[in-house]
Amino acid sequence: MTTFLSPKLAFVLACLAALAVYPLAAGSYGVDLVTKIMVYAIFALSLELLVGSTGLVCFGHAAFFGIGAYAAVLGSPEADAASLAVLLPLAVGAAALYALFMGALSLRTQGVYFIMVTLAFAQMAYYIVHDTPLGGGTDGIYLNVKPVLGSWLDLSGSGAIYYFTLACLVAVFGFLGLLLRSRFGRALAGIKANEQRMRATGFATYPYKLAAFVVSGAIAGLAGFLFAVKDGYVNPEMMAWHLSGAVLIMIILGGLGHLRGALIGAFVFALLQEFFKSEAVFGGFAKHWHLGLGLTIIASVALLPRGLVGLPAQWRQRLVGRPSAQRAAPGAAFDEEAGDGR
Secondary structure (H helix, E strand, C coil), rough: CCCCHHHHHHHHHHHHHHHHHHHHCCHHHHHHHHHHHHHHHHCCCCCCCHHHHHHHCCCHHHHHHHHHHHHHHHHHCCCCEHHHHHHHHHHHHHHHHHHHHHHHCCCCCCCCHHHHHHHHHHHHHHHHHHHHHHHHHHHHHECCCECCCEEEEEECCCHHHHHHHHHHHHHHHHHHHHHHHCCCHHHHHHHHCCCCHHCCCCCCCCHHHHHHHHHHHHHHHHHHHHHHHHHCCCCCCHCCHHHHHHHHHHHHHHHCCHHHHHHHHHHHHHHHHHHHEEEEEHHHHHHHHHHHHHHHHCCCHHHCCCHHHHHHHHHHHHHHHCCCCCHHHHHHHHHHHHHHHC
């Protein structure tokens, strides 16, 4: 007898339902914080497509995030509201175009060379907005008027941007879930498992990796667009290497190879930041919040090798004494990477 909803899908739907009703019980600070976390969750989902699903460790993902944000501000009139139907595709398209350029060159390398090349491309984008008048230098630039969609949607209110971000998060999660269950997603799982074997079976792996790179960059550009609209301000730090490192930590913390792991990792990472920054809890030590956050992440990686999504299985294994037959069966790992464990 099969159930209508798997426990994993039920968990995701319960989390999304909680996010939908959260503004009804939260103050303005809480709504703004959760909006920011949802933006980071979309950003983390974009990197999960590369790292967790394709095996490409990109250390320049902040470039796409920043390009989407800068495109949103630069494409907006100074004294009038831009059309959301024009501005959103512009931001996503700009990030996707740079991802196409970066991926076409960087995917010709492998391993640590790929990591360094993507970092170099991201730093190029960083210095373009940091050292030229285009991006306002270190001061950044402001989005004076938030975009609108005719008379239907005005993103100037905190509630409107919250629910629009939530809708984008649901759309991205659903899109990636369908993508990874498709033939394309199975090919990406095979490339991650053994690229040489995939080539031997007749797959041209380069177009698949490039397509995944462009889709990932476009989703990161969407996250950057939402961040710019939420704050009404962008600066070069949105393209800095440490943001690429932070989003990589999010998906590792949540659990590589799982879309819901990217969601969990983004929320846990952001909430840990807020916790260690709290002077009400840590007093003067709150100014050293990086230390507490770093030690917590180290402990999490050491104690939870599969990330937070692997915690229930880890508890079950300790209680039962061995993994289930299905997970121990040959080929189960491939199935999970290809979408069964999402």
